[in-house]
Structure formats: C-alpha cells, structure tokens
Amino acid sequence: MDIRGYLKRINFNDVVYTDLSTLESLQQQHVLNIPFETLDIHNHIPIILRVDSLYQKVILDRRGGYCYELNTLFHRLLSLCGFKVHMIAGRLLHGHGYGRDFEHMALIVELDGKKWLIDVGYGDFSLRPLAIAPGEVQRDGRTFYQIMEHINVDGHEYMGVAKWNDSKQAFKIEYIFTLTTRHLHEFAEMNHFHQTSRESHFARSLIVSLPIPDGRISMINNKLIRTVDGKKQVKQILNEDHRNEILEKYFHMDMVYLV
Structure with missing residues (x-):
C-alpha cells in the first residue's frame, strides 16, 4: 500500500504523528472524502476482502465502500503509520433486536494508555x-455520542455505542461490540451474506452517503437526499444517466470505474 497515495486520496496534508490529534484528523478526512x-x-460485483483489491477500488479508482472495505483499509493505514490498532466485530441494532455476530467491523486504537473506537465505515457516524x-x-463537532457497557444479549455481554436522537431526546444505540481482537478472515462469511442475502439491508438497497460541511448528502435507491441543519430536501433520480451524473457531481466518483 502506498501511504502517500492514501493520504492524498483523503486530502491529508500534514505530518503523520502517532498522537490523538493526527488520529482525529485522519479519521475526519477519511469520512469527509x-x-x-x-x-x-x-x-452484483463481488467484494473481496483483500487489501490490494480494496486499495485499487477505493484509493486508486476513487470509490467508496462499506464497513469491511473502509475499516480494513483504514486499519492498514493506521498500522503502517505506527498506531496500535486492531479490528473488532459488532452487531447492529435492527428495530428492537440485534443482528448477527461479525455483522459490522470497527477498529480500536490504543494510544497513551486509552482505547478509542474508530469507525470510518458505518455511514452517518462520528467524525x-x-x-x-x-x-x-462525547461530541464529534455535530452531535453527541456515548459508550455504554454491560449490555447483555443472547447470554453474552457487550459494550454499545449510542448516538443522541433529537426527536426522542435520548441516546439510541447504533451497534454493540466487544473489545476482542478480530482478524479479517473472520468477517468473510458476513461479507458474503451482506452481498447475497435478501435479509441484508445492503442487498436490498442502493446506498451512497457522505457528510458535507452543513449536513449530509445521500443517495438511497432512486432518491437524492440532502440534509442541511436537520432539514431534508428530497429529489427523484430520473434514470441511470441521472444517477451517474449525481455520483460524479456530489460524491466525486469517476464513472469510468463503475462500468
């Protein structure tokens, strides 16, 4: 992996130190870009969890990805930059229940005697x-988060990460996790499930999402949704050509690589 190419892709132009300030900047630049x-x-293009193919897709071909892809790449970048980092597995909250083990991948960085949850592959999450x-x-500059502990599900104990919900005036759990170190091959089965099963939200819906300075812009199936200061603007996507124009204009994707 070419570290310089990766840093250029996320518009990170500073010196890389193994400190919290650099870690914050790397995560924020990654999520924003x-x-x-x-x-x-x-x-129906298979996603293979290999760093070389993920690097080609996301960095060289200027694409995005979902949790297994983006957090795998960020894990490698942080490792090469000297951070002590490992993968963890999470279970997403679906209505009133939780999904399967290894349904989500996130990262833990150990720095100056503390552990930090890092996640560049969740979608609308902490910067x-x-x-x-x-x-x-804790605040990421936009909203509030809270780590919870002693969450018992299916006879196992988890931690959870919760995000402030303005409408309910309460913290709502996004996913639960443990701090156990995981390895890339352990996510292969759920990576296949998410691509092929009709039970998978990702297999049922086309999703593209990116934070913008005053909010977030997302494409969900045939709708373009721009959220600014909590207010949503929804536009209909007319056809495939219109979708490609949107991907280039708002998400900066070169459609040559999507053919």
Whole structure:
C-alpha cells in the first residue's frame, strides 16, 4: 500500500504523528472524502476482502465502500503509520433486536494508555475517535455520542455505542461490540451474506452517503437526499444517466470505474 497515495486520496496534508490529534484528523478526512456506498452490491460485483483489491477500488479508482472495505483499509493505514490498532466485530441494532455476530467491523486504537473506537465505515457516524469511557458524553463537532457497557444479549455481554436522537431526546444505540481482537478472515462469511442475502439491508438497497460541511448528502435507491441543519430536501433520480451524473457531481466518483 502506498501511504502517500492514501493520504492524498483523503486530502491529508500534514505530518503523520502517532498522537490523538493526527488520529482525529485522519479519521475526519477519511469520512469527509470517502463515501459509504454499496454500488458493487447493487451491480452484483463481488467484494473481496483483500487489501490490494480494496486499495485499487477505493484509493486508486476513487470509490467508496462499506464497513469491511473502509475499516480494513483504514486499519492498514493506521498500522503502517505506527498506531496500535486492531479490528473488532459488532452487531447492529435492527428495530428492537440485534443482528448477527461479525455483522459490522470497527477498529480500536490504543494510544497513551486509552482505547478509542474508530469507525470510518458505518455511514452517518462520528467524525472523531470515541474514547472507550462508558457513560461519558462525547461530541464529534455535530452531535453527541456515548459508550455504554454491560449490555447483555443472547447470554453474552457487550459494550454499545449510542448516538443522541433529537426527536426522542435520548441516546439510541447504533451497534454493540466487544473489545476482542478480530482478524479479517473472520468477517468473510458476513461479507458474503451482506452481498447475497435478501435479509441484508445492503442487498436490498442502493446506498451512497457522505457528510458535507452543513449536513449530509445521500443517495438511497432512486432518491437524492440532502440534509442541511436537520432539514431534508428530497429529489427523484430520473434514470441511470441521472444517477451517474449525481455520483460524479456530489460524491466525486469517476464513472469510468463503475462500468
């Protein structure tokens, strides 16, 4: 992996130190410049969890990806930059229940005696690392988050990451996880499931999403949704050519690589 090419892709122009300030900047630049997207799943193009192919797709071909792709790449970048980082597995909240083990991948960085939750592959999530400090309210510059502990599901104990929900005036869990170190091959089965099963939200829906300075812009199936200061503007996507124009204009994707 070419570190310089990766840093250029996320518009990171500073010196890389193994400190919290650099970690925050790397995560924020990554999330702001590389979209969460499921176009390959929508187009029935297999997603192979190999760093070389992911690097070609996301960095060289200027695409995005979903959790397994983006967090795998970011894990490698952080490792090469000297950070102590490992993968963890999560289970997403679906209505009133939780999904399967290894349904989500996130990262833990150990720095200066503390552990930090890092996630560049969730979609609408924290722009900054979240300290593993249960009960502490943390802000990423846009909203509030909280790490919770002692969450018992199916006879196992998990931690959870919760995001502030304005309408309910409460924290809502996004996913649960453990701090156990995981390895890339352990996510292969769920990576296949997400691409092929009708039970998978990703297999049923085309999703592209990217934060913007005043909110977020997303493509969900045939709709373009721009959220600014909590207010949504929805436009209908007319056809495939219109979709391609939107991908180039708003998500900065070169459509040559999507054919």
